[in-house]
Amino acid sequence: MLAKTAFAAALLMITTAAxxxxxxxxxxxxxxxxxxAVGNFPAQKKPILTVASGATVRIDGGGGGRWQDKDPLVWAREEGITLTPDQASALRETDKVLKEATRYAGIDSGHLLVxxxxxxxxMPGDAIEVRILSVEPRIPYATVSTRPGRGGIPDDVPEPYSHTVKLDxxxxxxxxxxxxxxxxxxFMGVMGVLPPDSEGSNRRSGxxxxxxxxxxxxxxxAGTSLFLPVFHPGGLFYTGDSHAGQGDGEVTVSAMETANTAILQFIVHKGMKLAAPRAESPTHWMAFGLDPDLDKAMQMAIRQTNSYLFDLKGLEFKxxxxxxxxxxxxxxxxxxxxxQGIHSMIPKKIFVNDKTPFWSK
Structure with missing residues (x-):
């Protein structure tokens, strides 16, 4: 009992420090x-919040729901997971949302998006910069799972399997x-704006x-910016799919799935026309290639990198x-x-005369 009490006190100290x-x-x-929203980006859903460019928003995400029909706190106790009151509330919130959230277009499951x-x-033709100021787990565990027919080797998986990872x-x-x-x-696995009309009014989030x-x-x-092209007035940003960490490839179809709180700043860049997402960190610029064919995703990533280098440094194709x-x-x-996805990592240090500080404006 003393050991459990000491552990709970330590968790509380960690939460307070964070x-x-x-x-x-x-x-x-x-x-x-x-x-x-669950599993899709519903065009009919009205904004839950409208903010000015430059505003900072704390977003409490959900996740970690592996308890099925059990009470989540009972499940956590059976898994040997000790919860602070705030962490227990986070599980209760996820459980309530999964039970009560409106489903759109008959899509009952999928990413839990805020x-x-x-x-x-x-406006269309602009870009929204999402400055990721902070991402912190709300709960002290994550899960990683696999099941037949999914992942990078879908025919090799004989049965469903889920593993609980405790977070120190x-x-x-x-x-x-x-x-x-x-x-x-x-990090947040899903960060995006409402897709263009060409993708349909209830585009799935997968x-x-x-x-x-x-x-x-x-x-x-945290400490990174994501730049997203805008297709609708206001952009209409969603986030979810909370991760505590992940390997490149995410080969089982699952990362360390958890529930995060993200603090994000939204900045409108007028007239910044992007063909695909871009990102920037203190050390790198990043360009993305996306396609069902991994080879074509690579080709897109190369082309987007070439375009980014032209915009950044004026480097023509060759x-x-x-x-x-x-x-x-x-x-x-x-x-x-x-x-499937490929992203490039363009190191800033190779441009030895560029001393522009990150997030300087």
């Missing part, structure tokens, strides 16, 4: 049935099992697209392409979302 370091924000979107959030002044938030690791620890890198969505890019962590071959890494983002 809260003290929370970036300031102007708006707080809570995880409620009214604030979510949104849409409208950004005033954003103080040491920033996920404990897969004793002696195997995975560094945490919390495959990513030019609008962003289920990019499942492990590099979109210089951008040859520089990409010797100085840019191309990573397999994921191979499991129907539309």
């Amino acid at each position: 809260a003290a370091a929370t970036p300031p924000y102007q708006h707080h979107v809570k995880l409620t049935p009214e604030n979510v 949104g849409p959030i409208a950004v005033a002044g954003a 938030l103080a040491r920033r690791v996920g404990i897969y099992e004793p002696g195997i620890e995975i560094p945490l890198g919390p 495959p990513p697209g030019t609008f962003g969505g289920n990019l499942d890019c492990k590099d979109l962590i 210089r951008a392409f040859t520089l990409s071959s010797i100085g840019v890494d191309f990573r397999v983002t994921q191979v499991v979302d129907g539309t």
